[in-house]
Structure formats: C-alpha cells, structure tokens
Amino acid sequence: MSKRKKAPSGNPANRGLSFVDRRIARDFERWLAASDTPLSDPHNAAGAVGHLFDITKRSGLDILEPSDTADIADMLLDIGPNATGMVDLFHDYVHFRLETSRDPRWHQAHDELEDVLDDDTGISAMLEAIITDAETRDPAVIADALAHTKVIDGVTKLLDWISTSRPITDTGALRLSDIEPAAAALGLRAAGARTLPATGDLHGQTAIADGITYVQSMWHLEPLAAWWRALLDTDVLELTASRVRPGRASQRWRTEPTPPLDVASEVVALVVSDTVLGDLPRPLRLGCFTLPGARHTCARGPHPRRRRQARTPHRDRRTIRPPCRTRLADARRSRPGRTDPQPPRHPIRRSRGLARRLCYRPARGPR
Structure with missing residues (x-):
C-alpha cells in the first residue's frame, strides 16, 4: 500500500528561502504585528513578507545584506505603481533592521534607501517643463534636426x-x-x-x-x-x-521629402531608451517615446546623491533581472536579438527614477 505524500505546509513564498531568511522573516512579521500599520494583521503580514523575500531572492539580491538595499529599492520601483505597497513594506523592513540589528551598515543603507525614494521628487517639474517646451516647437524644425542625426540619416x-x-x-x-x-x-x-x-x-x-x-x-x-x-x-x-x-x-x-516625424522620433526615442533602460520589458521601453525626455535621461547620468562607491564590488548590476523583467522573458525571446545568454550591455550608469518617469508616460504616435 503506497503512502500518500504529505502536502507541503506553510507560506509557499517561504519554501525557497534559507533558514536564516525564514527566521528574519518571522521576526519581521512579529515586528509588524506590534506596529500600527495595515500589516499588523498576522495573516496579511505573512503573505506580504514572504512575497518580498521571495522576489528579492529570485532577483539575485540579498535582503539580509545592507549593501543591496538601494538595488532592491530600484528593483521594486522598476515593477511600477503596482509595487507601491511592496516598496513601503521594504521601507518598514529597513527600519526593522535598524532597530534590531547590530550591524552599523544599516544606517548607511537607510540613507541610500531615502536617496532612491527621493529620486523622483526633484526632477518631475524639470522633466515636465522639458516635455512641454518640446511640444510647443515647430514640427518642421524638429524633423530637420532629427534628419541630421546618424540614427535617422x-x-x-x-x-x-x-x-x-x-x-x-x-x-x-x-x-x-x-x-x-x-x-x-x-x-x-x-x-x-x-x-x-x-x-x-x-x-x-x-x-x-x-x-x-x-x-x-x-x-x-x-x-x-x-x-x-x-x-x-x-x-x-x-x-x-x-x-x-x-x-x-x-x-x-x-x-x-524628409523622414516622417512620427516614425523618426519614435526610432530615436527607442534607440535612446534601449541604451538607457536596458533590460526593462518591451511594453515599458515602448512607453519611452518622448524624445526630449529620453535625451535628458541620457545626458543626466546617475543621481548626484547616490553613493555607489561602497557597493559590493563582485556583483555586476547589469546581470540583475527583476521579476518584472522575467515575466515577459518568453515574449521577449521571440524578438530578434533577445536570445539567452544575452551579450553584455554597454556599462552605462542609469538614472532609474527619471527612466521610470519616461516609461510610465503614455506612448505617443501611431503604435
């Protein structure tokens, strides 16, 4: 008589975690239960915390490592508006580590997290001004300028x-x-x-x-x-x-007589966004059609307040593929040039906060 295999128990998101990860996750859940937040309900906390630890692990990042804090925040923000609750939860997690860990690096990690979360606030008005100014320009002038770029010529x-x-x-x-x-x-x-x-x-x-x-x-x-x-x-x-x-x-x-403005501007914006945004999913990159904003992203470079010099040297951030990117991996592999393993991209430092602003701006043009 065959024995029926016992079904796995516990939070499914926790099954791929190490013993230390699970212990820290449980301690964090207890910390949340004692707080005055929507996640003070143990059932809500267990699912959310397990999901946070799981997607971080699958992204190749270590939630227990203070030096990965800014990268984890970048990854969660890249997922988009639907991840707002997860970003807030991760913010709570860093405060939890500040209170319970003896590692002094969590203080620097908290500062880096604040830098990442502040990344969007100082540039929105400037970006909108650039876009508004570009939309008032004479289309003939823009078309002529585009025609003289190597990408269009x-x-x-x-x-x-x-x-x-x-x-x-x-x-x-x-x-x-x-x-x-x-x-x-x-x-x-x-x-x-x-x-x-x-x-x-x-x-x-x-x-x-x-x-x-x-x-x-x-x-x-x-x-x-x-x-x-x-x-x-x-x-x-x-x-x-x-x-x-x-x-x-x-x-x-x-x-x-001149390259069609709608197609030409789309080509330039796609080339810029492909270079700057790298491995973001195609629908997000296709949202980056605003040419002045794309140019501004390329020129801006890294956020001036970010402190990357102390990051762990062995990790190549270009190889990190968050869940938001892997969800469309099958669709993207069907596109030319998206075969695995992918060739290394040009090592451009990306301003992710501004890139997200460009990505979530509604796409213009015929597509």
Missing part, C-alpha cells in the same frame, strides 16, 4: 543597401559578412569575424584592432543592435523566416 542608406531583401541568421541578425556595410550606414567602423583578433579583446565578444570593432554576432555590437531593434519595432524593417526586407513604414521614408 543612416536609415535611407540602410534601406538602399538592403534593397528588396537580405539574408539573416536564425536569431534575426545579419550575417557576419553583412555587418560591415550595415554598421557603416550608422557611421560605425565594425565587421563580423568568426575569430576575434588577439589584440584589444573586450568581454570576450568584441575586439578592437586598427580602429575597427570586430564582433562574432551583430547582437554584440550594441549600437547597431539597438538601431536594428528600433527599426523593426517601428516597421521600417520587417523579418521573414530567413530574410530582412523594408517594412510598411519605409514607403513613407522613401516618398516624403
């Missing part, structure tokens, strides 16, 4: 080179032999190579020799990859199973 050159179609790889990239002319349309000196030159090796996937960047895949040349994805997202290009060809938006590009 190169589109006609790329379309002329593609002609009716060009072959692509099974990942949706150009073949190695076609990387050089495509990169030249963007003003880049690059070439595909099966074997990288021995000199100037960078990250093991690109190498620079004699002023030329050699790559083993188009996706490793990030400026070209971001441009390529933007042209696909705006229907300037389209893919079949084995070839790339001009898309429906390319007809307007060829027939109108």
Whole structure:
C-alpha cells in the first residue's frame, strides 16, 4: 500500500528561502504585528513578507545584506505603481533592521534607501517643463534636426543597401559578412569575424584592432543592435523566416521629402531608451517615446546623491533581472536579438527614477 505524500505546509513564498531568511522573516512579521500599520494583521503580514523575500531572492539580491538595499529599492520601483505597497513594506523592513540589528551598515543603507525614494521628487517639474517646451516647437524644425542625426540619416542608406531583401541568421541578425556595410550606414567602423583578433579583446565578444570593432554576432555590437531593434519595432524593417526586407513604414521614408516625424522620433526615442533602460520589458521601453525626455535621461547620468562607491564590488548590476523583467522573458525571446545568454550591455550608469518617469508616460504616435 503506497503512502500518500504529505502536502507541503506553510507560506509557499517561504519554501525557497534559507533558514536564516525564514527566521528574519518571522521576526519581521512579529515586528509588524506590534506596529500600527495595515500589516499588523498576522495573516496579511505573512503573505506580504514572504512575497518580498521571495522576489528579492529570485532577483539575485540579498535582503539580509545592507549593501543591496538601494538595488532592491530600484528593483521594486522598476515593477511600477503596482509595487507601491511592496516598496513601503521594504521601507518598514529597513527600519526593522535598524532597530534590531547590530550591524552599523544599516544606517548607511537607510540613507541610500531615502536617496532612491527621493529620486523622483526633484526632477518631475524639470522633466515636465522639458516635455512641454518640446511640444510647443515647430514640427518642421524638429524633423530637420532629427534628419541630421546618424540614427535617422543612416536609415535611407540602410534601406538602399538592403534593397528588396537580405539574408539573416536564425536569431534575426545579419550575417557576419553583412555587418560591415550595415554598421557603416550608422557611421560605425565594425565587421563580423568568426575569430576575434588577439589584440584589444573586450568581454570576450568584441575586439578592437586598427580602429575597427570586430564582433562574432551583430547582437554584440550594441549600437547597431539597438538601431536594428528600433527599426523593426517601428516597421521600417520587417523579418521573414530567413530574410530582412523594408517594412510598411519605409514607403513613407522613401516618398516624403524628409523622414516622417512620427516614425523618426519614435526610432530615436527607442534607440535612446534601449541604451538607457536596458533590460526593462518591451511594453515599458515602448512607453519611452518622448524624445526630449529620453535625451535628458541620457545626458543626466546617475543621481548626484547616490553613493555607489561602497557597493559590493563582485556583483555586476547589469546581470540583475527583476521579476518584472522575467515575466515577459518568453515574449521577449521571440524578438530578434533577445536570445539567452544575452551579450553584455554597454556599462552605462542609469538614472532609474527619471527612466521610470519616461516609461510610465503614455506612448505617443501611431503604435
């Protein structure tokens, strides 16, 4: 007679946690129960605390480590408005550690958390002023300015080179032999190579020799990859199973005297947001269509009050993939260039607070 397997008990979110994690989580729940908050109800607290610890662990961060505090706050804020309660809960957790832990680093962690939470407050008015000013500009002036950028000027050159179609790889990239002319349309000196030159090796996937960047895949040349994805997202290009060809938006590009403003501004904003926002899910990046705001994000750089010098040196923040990003992983893998493992992105410091403002702004234009 077979024995029926006993069903697991307890909070499901706690089952993947270590013993120390579970002990701290229980202590935090008791601390909340003694507080005057909505989570003073033990049933509400257990589920919320377990979820907080679980998503932090799955994001590759350590909620017990004070030096990860700002990264955890960034991750929770990246999820969006639906995570407001979780951000407040994490704020309570840091206060709990301040009161109960002997580790003095929690005081610095609390200061860093306040910096992250204050990140949105000082720039909203400035960003709105930039956007409002841009919306009052003469569209003809904006169109002319866009036409002189390499990102837009190169589109006609790329379309002329593609002609009716060009072959692509099974990942949706150009073949190695076609990387050089495509990169030249963007003003880049690059070439595909099966074997990288021995000199100037960078990250093991690109190498620079004699002023030329050699790559083993188009996706490793990030400026070209971001441009390529933007042209696909705006229907300037389209893919079949084995070839790339001009898309429906390319007809307007060829027939109108200047590049169509709505498509051109969308292409530029997508290239900027792809570079600045990196691995955020596609719907969030597609919300970043406000060109002046995207330019401002790129120019601003890291928040001046953030203190990153003391961060744990061994952790590469570019590899962190919060749950908000992994939820759409399957959909994004179907897009060209989004295969695992992904090539390392250019090490740009991101102003996440401003990036979130851009992301959650309603998308403009025909899409």
